[in-house]
């Protein structure tokens with residue numbers, strides 16, 4: 058059951074798809090309103106209560122103990138002291154001792170969640186702006202989450218090839234660079250379905266352009282790649298470069314598509330290309346205009362895009378730069394005391410993503426002028442929504458791969474997300490495990506982290522463990538900007554890397570089937586153990602194992618130099634220790650804690666009793682795989698039927714009756 062409460066007169070976000078009546082008073086609401094100016098709501102937390110959700114954020118699966126601020130920002134430091142990353146995922150579930158409920162804060166502006174940080178026994182939510190609150194009660198965590206997902210509508214479904222392995226790196230420039238990478242993957246026989254193009258493919262970092270020197274034969278290149286089963290996936294950035302003669306810029310100015318300053322001039326922000334304008338994607342005409350720009354790439358054979366810098370990322374504004382320069386000029390040639398030095402430094406270090414800038418520009422929300430800070434979290438959402446809606450118009454039959462860095466709930470209907478600029482740190486591998494669970498709860502099923510770590514240098518062990526975990530995450534992309542190359546064939550034990558990617562491909566019938574069923578039924582593809590074993594106090598607090606689809610539990614190794622780990626087995630399960638898809642051993646494990654050895658070239662998978670994992674043979678790309686030639690891993694003690702979802706992996710027409718198949722498996726003896 059869902060109850061809707063309204064605070065003030067909120068700006069409509071289009072995040073939900075159901076129309077519910079408003080409650081007249083708050084007598085049934087678990088929150089109390091403390092203050093009306095800044096809207097402050099509090100809710101007591103019992104000593105043993107857990108709080109799940111809040112999507113892409115730092116810290117663990119259980120969010121208690123910290124404050125999270127939904128302010129989409131370009132935050133490259135995902136450290137424990139950060140309150141905000143790129144997303145606004147304002148949904149949480151309080152798992153109480155005797156009662157659980159979900160709470161969704163449908164807010165366009167910045168909102169904070171103090172989950173027992175200031176007061177260990179209290180959840181406090183503070184918003185500057187008006188919002189709607191949905192309180193969801195249900196029979197279980199799964200039921201609460203599913204009701205929420207029905208409220209916000211069906212999750213984005215990518216093409217099947219989007220589940221293949223992807224290679225990316227912010228360094229490849231020329232066509233030859235890309236061909237070399239792909240040739241090496243083929244040479245070492247490592248499966249590959251996508252090669253990603255970062256900003257250097259553009260002309261001066263201008264979105265929807267090509268650097269003709271680097272890519273003189275772009276369409277032929279894209280076609281050659283596709284013939285080899287490799288999709289070329291370019292990046293698009295939000296800021297539009299200010300440059301005479303650049304058609305997107307000129308057209309945007311002429312037709313009033315950019316955000317305005319207080320005097321009605323096109324507002325200027327600094328991003329990769331230097332001075333830019335921000336498309337006003339909160340306006341429906343501009344959304345259409347921006348979506349139509351993707352035609353430039355789709356016409357060239359492109360069928361996948363990643364949208365970046367759409368929080369929006371602002372490196373500087375003229376206003377902030379002027380302040381910083383003035384301060385530096387005033388201090389020139391002076392002896393700098395503590396206040397002078399740190400004051401001046403602060404002016405420069407606070408240039409980027411400065412909330413003061415959010416008060417400097419305006420949107421035209423279909424006739425209503427709204428200052429950006431009031432709708433900040435709608436920006437990345439609507440930029441990617443524009444892309445998704447554009448692609449539906451431009452490619453009505455075929456699914457296009459799309460994922461974004463900035464996001465808000467609502468955007469999950471048109472796109473996936475990746476978790477941004479992580480580092481090659483063990484703590485970030487661990488963070489990614491927790492993020493997958495909480496991001497799924499918020500409706501973003503198609504998600505993954507930059508494998509191996511985006512920043513700083515990875516090493517072979519970390520890369521191997523990351524791949525072994527990510528075998529199970531929908532987005533499976535190696536991306537970095539480090540000095541050390543991290544293409545899988547650059548490591549010494551390239552055989553292990555190949556075997557792990559092959560294992561992913563072998564598992565694709567299961568991964569795709571479970572992902573699709575989750576998307577079509579509004580359930581979660583990845584879940585914390587708490588969702589499946591709600592009455593098991595031990596399972597509720599497990600932070601480093603996950604449920605994947607209906608049959609599988611995983612327990613990734615996320616510690617440096619570990620050659621084993623403790624695993625909590627919440628019910629009798631079959632453990633498979635894979636060295637490759639055709640080299641493994643199996644063991645039945647009782648419920649309880651087990652120390653399990655896991656060599657660096659091994660990955661563990663646990664199958665629930667009377668469950669099945671359909672598999673097939675791997676190939677160098679999904680295009681060459683036979684999804685009809687299935688076998689399975691199983692743990693069955695009685696005849697069991699598995700519902701397999703499969704389709705052509707590309708048409709937008711999903712969920713037809715003929716896409717469901719039934720696999721029956723009987724015990725072997």
Ligand code: GLC
Pocket residue numbers: 227255256292365462477478536538
């Ligand atoms: C941002 C993105 C990163 C990309 C870089 C250059 O930092 O998060 O993935 O490589 O921009 O485009």
